[in-house]
Amino acid sequence: MTALFLYTDRDAAHPRTGIPPRRERATEAVTYSLGAGSGGWQPAHVNQMEGVFFMSAHNRFFASRWAMILTGGAIGALAALLVKWGNPGNMGLCMACFIRDISGALGLHRAASVQYIRPEVIGLVLGASAAAIGFKEFRARGGSAPLLRFLFGNLAIIGALVFLGCPWRAYLRLSGGDWNAIPGILGLAAGVFLGVLLLKAGFSLGRNQRGPAPIGFAFPALVILLLFLLVFAPMFGRDADGRLVGPIFFSENGPGAQHAPLLISLFIGLVIGFLAQRSRFCTIAGLRDLMLMGDTHFASGIVSLVGVAFLANLALGQFKPGFADQPIAHTDALWNFGGMVLAGLAFTLAGGCPGRQLILAGEGDGDAAMFVFGLLTGAAISHNFNLASTPAGPSPYGPAAVVGGLLVILVVGLAMRERLVVSTESMQVTQEVKA
Amino acid sequence: MNQTPESLLVDARGLSCPQPAILTRQAISQAAGRVLEILVDAIAQRDNVIRVAVKEGWSAVPEETADGRIRIRLTK
Numbered sequence: 001m002t003a004l005f006l007y008t009d010r011d012a013a014h015p016r017t018g019i020p021p022r023r024e025r026a027t028e029a030v031t032y033s034l035g036a037g038s039g040g041w042q043p044a045h046v047n048q049m050e051g052v053f054f055m056s057a058h059n060r061f062f063a064s065r066w067a068m069i070l071t072g073g074a075i076g077a078l079a080a081l082l083v084k085w086g087n088p089g090n091m092g093l094c095m096a097c098f099i100r101d102i103s104g105a106l107g108l109h110r111a112a113s114v115q116y117i118r119p120e121v122i123g124l125v126l127g128a129s130a131a132a133i134g135f136k137e138f139r140a141r142g143g144s145a146p147l148l149r150f151l152f153g154n155l156a157i158i159g160a161l162v163f164l165g166c167p168w169r170a171y172l173r174l175s176g177g178d179w180n181a182i183p184g185i186l187g188l189a190a191g192v193f194l195g196v197l198l199l200k201a202g203f204s205l206g207r208n209q210r211g212p213a214p215i216g217f218a219f220p221a222l223v224i225l226l227l228f229l230l231v232f233a234p235m236f237g238r239d240a241d242g243r244l245v246g247p248i249f250f251s252e253n254g255p256g257a258q259h260a261p262l263l264i265s266l267f268i269g270l271v272i273g274f275l276a277q278r279s280r281f282c283t284i285a286g287l288r289d290l291m292l293m294g295d296t297h298f299a300s301g302i303v304s305l306v307g308v309a310f311l312a313n314l315a316l317g318q319f320k321p322g323f324a325d326q327p328i329a330h331t332d333a334l335w336n337f338g339g340m341v342l343a344g345l346a347f348t349l350a351g352g353c354p355g356r357q358l359i360l361a362g363e364g365d366g367d368a369a370m371f372v373f374g375l376l377t378g379a380a381i382s383h384n385f386n387l388a389s390t391p392a393g394p395s396p397y398g399p400a401a402v403v404g405g406l407l408v409i410l411v412v413g414l415a416m417r418e419r420l421v422v423s424t425e426s427m428q429v430t431q432e433v434k435a
Numbered sequence: 436m437n438q439t440p441e442s443l444l445v446d447a448r449g450l451s452c453p454q455p456a457i458l459t460r461q462a463i464s465q466a467a468g469r470v471l472e473i474l475v476d477a478i479a480q481r482d483n484v485i486r487v488a489v490k491e492g493w494s495a496v497p498e499e500t501a502d503g504r505i506r507i508r509l510t511k
Contacts, residue, residue: 063482137478144451194453207449211477280479292453293460297486351451367451373462 008044029073030031030386059135065300067279072301074275078268078310079172082120084262084316090176093120093171093272095354096160096343097248097328099372100379100388101256103225107246108380111388113254117230119262121358122223123269128362129220131277140216142366144362145205148412149350149367153374154381155405156346156354161379161388163187164329167283167353170340171302173329175309177321180329180336191344192287194410202417203349208367216364221370223362229261255328277363282356284347328391335394335402349410349413442470446478448504455480463491463509471477471509481505 079092093095097114104115132138134337147321160166165173170188173181195203235244251257256343259265275281283305285298313319323331347353350371352360357375360368382388387401443461447455455475471493473484485495486491488509497507 088456141449141475144449200452204450204454208451209449282452288453289456293456293490294489295486295490351453 020365033075053342054100060277067275068281068297068301069304070249071272071275071279071281072304073308075168075272075281076172076175076305076307077312078272079168080175080309080312080316080318082260082265082268083176083318085264086252086258087260087265088255088258089290089318090173090178090326091169091255092167092172093355094172095121095124095358096166096167096375096379097164097255099157099354099375100161100382103376104140104251104256104383105249106229108376109210109247110249111383112256113251114256114383115249115251116165116256116259117226117248117250117260119227119230120269120272121400122227122230122272123266124273124355125220125223125362127273128277128359129272131274132363135278136144138216138275138364140211140364140366140370142211142370143210143217144208144366144367145416146370148205148416149353149371150366150374151412152409153357153371153376154345154352154378154408156343156371157375157378158382158387158401159339159342159344159346159404160354161382162394162402163336163343164389166343166355168355170304171283171306172309173326174244175319176313176326177319178329179321179323180326180331180333181385183333183337184340185319187340188344189277189287191290191331191341192284194341195348195413196291198282198290198349198413203413204418205349205351205367208365211366215253217365223425227266239431258423271280273359273362276355276359279423280351280356281359284344284351284353284355284356287344288348302416302430330389330391330393332389332393333344335389335399337401338399339389339394340420342402345406345409345413349409442472445471445473447484448474450480452479452483456483458473459484459487459509460491463488463493466511468511473507473509474502474504475507478505483505 062381075093082092084091098118098121101116101118102121104111105107105117129138139345163170165184167188170184174185183435199289233248235246237244237246239245251252279301281301283302286302287299290298290299291293310319320326350357354372354375357368357371363373384403385397386395387398389395389398443460443462443466445484448460449470455473459473462473475481475484484507488495488507493509493511495507495509497505500506
């Protein structure tokens, strides 16, 4: 990894490559681009661009595999501790479940047992924002097919709630001995594989654009508002008996009522948000890059997450191997698999797992924020339309939603291909232009 | 006049994961002795592109451009 980043300065050629940092040559070049309608190679002139690249020891560490292992390990250990401190079983950290709980707390669905504004989500986003701002990586951006990202968010969480967990929780369930996670993870891998096939065929949601600050800050600002709603839980409404209700709903029993103390959850969220922003931790990238190019950089984070969470669960007496009676899980292998095929495909096409999307939204990516709103809305759809599974098993409507969702996303995926492949023919054209 | 090798420019600005990495791999397979220049505008994409290039045995020199974007020069 030491060869990865090379320091150049304005005055000296790089010691290893001998490349001068400021080029003094003609800059006739050829664009090899994925731009809409460009259809392959286009000649283009490139302006001289000046700049100095420098990478600090901090950044070198966070670009390395060790940062990925550290982040995965931190998620594994802290998730196990969060269960010990009050979160539901094998659900120390689950971005699908937690967004579903937030959806319920905001009254978007009325499943009384899963309503809570999870401070971990708030911390994750704000930790990422702090890291991005502190390291000058905060960039307001958006405009890459936001509506489709919203739709992918809907479908992803509908699938995830048939399985009962996001990829993080799938690995955490495995680490806690819930073997029902195995078909879920296999389904996730199958979904990622379908996504990789589409990506190889040229699937793209198009380019984003830099935007003015509100595009980037809107999401972190809403998350701060969410923190106020969590702390003050205002009661504006009254039911028929005159009791105060809503707009914020918190479960009195069930998983929504199981939670670690607010400040601990918030702090752990902040720590993981910071680490994951710096390291770009992503469980989807782990499987995707392994399939796409045999790269294990991101996958090492998953291995670390599972390994550390397993050891932590063992140490805390939370490792209970088996299929039956696992916390917030069902034993229907087919739909544990099927739900995660849909989720894995949606995450892959949208560019990352829900944890990663929250991090991106925290660092100014309005498109990732649209995906998160898709998750939030999709969770409400999932419960209001009775698509989500319960510990008793899949709902009667969940499997149909998964199949329908897969059809929708495959059609959209096939329709969103752009010409990525460069033919020999167009290369000759390029060379003629250059000559 | 032009003493440096021909270069190919890959414009991967604004693309989501993993498209910059896919484009870089395609460009490497089409490079045929040329120098590659990859344009990205996110640090995460810069790192992904460099990881792909280094894995394929290329040297990478990233440079921040005046408008805050990143140009990565890849040489075999």
